[in-house]
Structure formats: structure tokens, C-alpha cells
Amino acid sequence: MGRQELGSGSDGGSDEGSDGDSLHSFHYSPKAVDIPSAERLAKRLYHLDGFKKSDVSRHLSKNNEFSRAVAEEYVKHFDFASATLDAAVRAFLSRFALSGETQERERVLVHFSRRYLECNPGSFNSQDAVHTLTCAIMLLNTDLHGGAAGGAFRRMSCAEFIDNLADLNDGDNFPRDTLKALYHAIRAHPLQWALDGETPPASTVGGTGGGGATAPVPGSNPFLDVPDQSRAVEYKKGYVMRKCCVDANGRRTPFGRRGWKMFYCTLRDLVLYLHKDEHGFRRNQMSDNLHNAIRIHHALATKATDYTKKQHVFRLQTADQAEYLFQTSDSKELCSWVETINFVCAAYSAPPLAGAVGSQRKFQRPLLPCSHTKLSMREQLAEHEERAARLEEELAALRHARDVTPHARDKDHYLVHEVGIGGGAYWRIC
Structure with missing residues (x-):
């Protein structure tokens, strides 16, 4: 035809x-x-x-x-x-x-x-x-x-719509x-979508074939430096709405910074870049390119079923204990973003390193390097299976002990998060 x-x-x-x-x-x-x-x-x-x-x-x-x-x-x-x-x-x-x-x-x-x-x-x-x-x-x-x-959902107000589009008319405000x-x-009058009686085919996860690892820049610090985005593999991009809920280290985001904002989101390797529009990478200022960048190594994206104010929302929990909500345009995009982010995290996050050892009765979280894994895809898959089983055993033993100290609560929170990542890694890579 x-x-x-x-x-x-x-x-x-x-x-x-x-x-x-x-x-x-x-x-x-x-x-x-x-x-x-x-x-x-x-x-x-x-x-x-x-x-x-x-x-x-x-x-x-x-x-x-x-x-x-x-x-x-x-x-x-x-x-x-x-x-x-x-x-x-x-x-x-x-x-x-x-x-x-x-x-x-x-x-x-x-x-x-x-x-x-x-x-x-x-x-x-x-x-x-x-x-x-x-x-x-x-x-x-x-x-x-x-x-x-x-x-049941809280709708965007006119003022919020106008505020979201500030400076996006080529640096000026729209009238x-x-x-x-x-x-x-x-x-x-809602927009109407043309149909011919057939449901369009469901979208698939984009860009998940092949390896995404890039060699680190000599002299760079993989724990601190954002990788060179010009050499990174691009997996997905598109306009989304973002809300900050929890800042790094589990601190609640101040009320004044919790509002929804529209961004053009680009997932490149293990970094989620958020720009005002789709031309963020064309600008030469490095600070602008890194503004609002979110590392997704050891992150977990899940559908935010408990968030009822808006729909098509997913939650992103990062390795530094930050938490964000993202609203997408429809249910297919929601699933595509969640699946793509989780695949990249599972396929390319480097294995955790042992946490610090001390005499204090305080849980020390393992170090979660933001560099790419050096394991092959098959080795990475085996590592996830072994780690998920080990974490589940630790979690079961911890809860069986009925320890309610802050040390135990912190460890329980960490294990639940890591089990969610490691337990789903098998099907994400497959």
C-alpha cells in the first residue's frame, strides 16, 4: 500500500x-x-x-x-x-x-x-x-x-501554563x-485525535540495542564529573513535566521549588538532561548543558500509582536518594520512559562498592559509582541475579530480627530500593 x-x-x-x-x-x-x-x-x-x-x-x-x-x-x-x-x-x-x-x-x-x-x-x-x-x-x-x-486530578492553571513557557519564544516571552x-x-475544546477504527501499534523502547558504554576521559573523576555528552549514546528524548520531591541525601525539597516545570528531556548514557527546549545541546555554555542534569546510575523508575493529582506520571528515585515526578503525554510514553530508563540503569550501572567500615552503630550505604560497568552484558546479567538473591536474603534476615533502631530502618530502606533495582534487572536486560 x-x-x-x-x-x-x-x-x-x-x-x-x-x-x-x-x-x-x-x-x-x-x-x-x-x-x-x-x-x-x-x-x-x-x-x-x-x-x-x-x-x-x-x-x-x-x-x-x-x-x-x-x-x-x-x-x-x-x-x-x-x-x-x-x-x-x-x-x-x-x-x-x-x-x-x-x-x-x-x-x-x-x-x-x-x-x-x-x-x-x-x-x-x-x-x-x-x-x-x-x-x-x-x-x-x-x-x-x-x-x-x-x-480527581489537579489541572494546570493558566498562570502555570504561562510560567512554564517563560523565555521560550527564542529568548523572549510569548504574548x-x-x-x-x-x-x-x-x-x-479538547484536541481530537484522528482514528480509522484501528489502534496504532504500541511504541517500543527506543534505542536499547547495542552497547552504550563510552570510554572515560583520561584524568576525569567518574564519581564527580558528568561524562562527555557529545560522545554519549542517546536513548530517548521528548517534552515532559518535572516536579522535584526529595533532594539529594533524602532532604525534602523546599516548598518553593516543588512546582511542575516543562522541560525537554534527553536520556544520554547514564545522565538525564533537562533543557528548556530541544536545542539545549546546541549552546556552547557547558553550565547550561549541565543545568538540571540528573544522574540515573542505580536509579529506579516506577509508575507513580500513588500520585493522584495528575495522570501519566512516573517516579524516579536516584542513587543519591533524590526523588522526582515526571508527567508524560500519554500511557504509552509513560511506559516507554520507565522501560528505557530502567533498561539503561540495569545494563550499564557499575556494580556497587563496599561502604565505609567504622565502630559506630550506623548503617553505611555502599558506594554507587556513576561510571559505566566494565562487565559484558552476559556478566552484568549474572551479577544482577546473584546480587538480587543476596539482597533478598539480607532483607529477610533483617526483618526477621525485628530490629527497629535507626540503623536497621536505614538499612531496610536501602535494601528495599536495591532489591527493586536488582530484582527487575533480569527482565530489563532481556
């Missing part, structure tokens, strides 16, 4: 290395791509000639030159002149089912953003600003309308009246 026509133009564009490097590459060469074939396929996709709505997105979202050419031709069939951004999004999403991994959906929305600004020059500072705002209103739609009936209008439009 359209496969032969798609293949006829794919000779001119092969998959590029990194999703981030080519996400915004719009200037394809006419000599390298069969433009007439791209135009024909785009027209057929728009009119659903031989295609279903659930087929369209996969032809627009591939990371190669021909797919980008098809997407460029496809969006030309839309006229967004004088339309508000939410109205344009509604018209765009009514034609096909937007599906796939976060990176794939964002590639499609990038082309939408370019077309919207082309039809409405001067409406926003740049195409990137349109893309950021488009992703923000889709997250807003999930926040306002994704919960169960009865008002306040525009954001208010978008907020109330989404609240009054």
Missing part, C-alpha cells in the same frame, strides 16, 4: 546517524531526492488514496531525506493563514493519526511548525518557537483532559494574551 512508490525515492536519502542532528534539516537537495515521487506520495497521503489515517504518520516521520521531502510536500496541502495555533493543530491532526515514538512525532510537528510560520509570517519569533508552543499545548491538552472523571487564548481554547 504505497510501499513501491515510497521505495522509489528512498535511494536518494539514507538514515542519518543521530535523530537530534537531523531533526531540523529541511533543506534537502533536489538532486538527491526524487521530488516528483515525493509529491505524488504526499498527495496520496493527504487524500488517503490507498492509505488509512493510521498509515500516514510513518511515511512522514522517518529520518531520511525522502521522508522529509514527502513531509514538506504534505504540509503544503494545508493553508493555516490567519488561523490560531490551536485551530491549525486541530486541522492538522484531523487528517491523520499522529503515532510513533516521541522523536517520530516531533519530526512531523517540526514540518507543521514550519508550515504554520510560513502561512503566518511574524506571528512568532521563529519556527522553533512555534514547535515548542505546539508541544506545550499538546501536553496541556493531556493535563486538562486526560484524567478520570470526577475531578500573554496569546497564551491565555490558547489555554482557554484547549480547556473548552
Whole structure:
């Protein structure tokens, strides 16, 4: 169904290395791509000639030159002149089912953003600003309308929506009246998703094949230094909402810093980078690249079933006893983030080192190095199985002793956390 026509133009564009490097590459060469074939396929996709709505997105979202050419031709069939951004999004999403991994959906929305600004020059500072705002209103739609009936979830307020988008119009603020209008439009009329009677295939964990270990930089301290992100393997990325609950060493986050904030989240090796938008790594300031970075070695991501104010939320507990909540756009993204984070943690976290020894009756937590393991995948799997069994024995013995001292409580808390990580490592790697 359209496969032969798609293949006829794919000779001119092969998959590029990194999703981030080519996400915004719009200037394809006419000599390298069969433009007439791209135009024909785009027209057929728009009119659903031989295609279903659930087929369209996969032809627009591939990371190669021909797919980008098809997407460029496809969006030309839309006229967004004088339309508000939410109205344009509604018209765009009514034609096909937007599906796939976060990176794939964002590639499609990038082309939408370019077309919207082309039809409405001067409406926003740049195409990137349109893309950021488009992703923000889709997250807003999930926040306002994704919960169960009865008002059990606390919805995002208009003020919070505006605050989350501060300085994201290419360094400027979006017009306040525009954001208010978008907020109330989404609240009054939820976005509708195109369906053709078939459920789109479930997304799989992205980027979990192959080894992710990178060699440490000579002279670096793997316990303190954040690894070179330019050489790291990228596993997943996308817009999320984040809330800080517990700071490092188990200290409760001060009330003034517990609010929800929108970030563009990128998982590279054992570090979760949080930026204001998808261009954080393009800036040259190292301090900006490391701002809000979260190490995930020996971390554990779980669905936050006990958190009822918002839905599609997962909890991330880190090796330094910090705790965060992340809200995703839907249940598939929630599962994808949890599975990807846990796979990377299980596959590449270096084995713990023995804790300090002293005469005080105080539990000393083992050291959890943030460097990559030197074990092969098979050896890492065997180490997890052995460690999980050993930790479960220690936990059972501790609870059998009925020791309620602070020493025992601290050890119990540590063992429960480590059993959760080690016990699930087997199926995460498999």
C-alpha cells in the first residue's frame, strides 16, 4: 500500500546517524531526492488514496531525506493563514493519526511548525518557537483532559501554563494574551485525535540495542564529573513535566521549588538532561548543558500509582536518594520512559562498592559509582541475579530480627530500593 512508490525515492536519502542532528534539516537537495515521487506520495497521503489515517504518520516521520521531502510536500496541502495555533493543530491532526515514538512525532510537528510560520509570517519569533508552543499545548491538552472523571486530578492553571513557557519564544516571552487564548481554547475544546477504527501499534523502547558504554576521559573523576555528552549514546528524548520531591541525601525539597516545570528531556548514557527546549545541546555554555542534569546510575523508575493529582506520571528515585515526578503525554510514553530508563540503569550501572567500615552503630550505604560497568552484558546479567538473591536474603534476615533502631530502618530502606533495582534487572536486560 504505497510501499513501491515510497521505495522509489528512498535511494536518494539514507538514515542519518543521530535523530537530534537531523531533526531540523529541511533543506534537502533536489538532486538527491526524487521530488516528483515525493509529491505524488504526499498527495496520496493527504487524500488517503490507498492509505488509512493510521498509515500516514510513518511515511512522514522517518529520518531520511525522502521522508522529509514527502513531509514538506504534505504540509503544503494545508493553508493555516490567519488561523490560531490551536485551530491549525486541530486541522492538522484531523487528517491523520499522529503515532510513533516521541522523536517520530516531533519530526512531523517540526514540518507543521514550519508550515504554520510560513502561512503566518511574524506571528512568532521563529519556527522553533512555534514547535515548542505546539508541544506545550499538546501536553496541556493531556493535563486538562486526560484524567478520570470526577475531578480527581489537579489541572494546570493558566498562570502555570504561562510560567512554564517563560523565555521560550527564542529568548523572549510569548504574548500573554496569546497564551491565555490558547489555554482557554484547549480547556473548552479538547484536541481530537484522528482514528480509522484501528489502534496504532504500541511504541517500543527506543534505542536499547547495542552497547552504550563510552570510554572515560583520561584524568576525569567518574564519581564527580558528568561524562562527555557529545560522545554519549542517546536513548530517548521528548517534552515532559518535572516536579522535584526529595533532594539529594533524602532532604525534602523546599516548598518553593516543588512546582511542575516543562522541560525537554534527553536520556544520554547514564545522565538525564533537562533543557528548556530541544536545542539545549546546541549552546556552547557547558553550565547550561549541565543545568538540571540528573544522574540515573542505580536509579529506579516506577509508575507513580500513588500520585493522584495528575495522570501519566512516573517516579524516579536516584542513587543519591533524590526523588522526582515526571508527567508524560500519554500511557504509552509513560511506559516507554520507565522501560528505557530502567533498561539503561540495569545494563550499564557499575556494580556497587563496599561502604565505609567504622565502630559506630550506623548503617553505611555502599558506594554507587556513576561510571559505566566494565562487565559484558552476559556478566552484568549474572551479577544482577546473584546480587538480587543476596539482597533478598539480607532483607529477610533483617526483618526477621525485628530490629527497629535507626540503623536497621536505614538499612531496610536501602535494601528495599536495591532489591527493586536488582530484582527487575533480569527482565530489563532481556
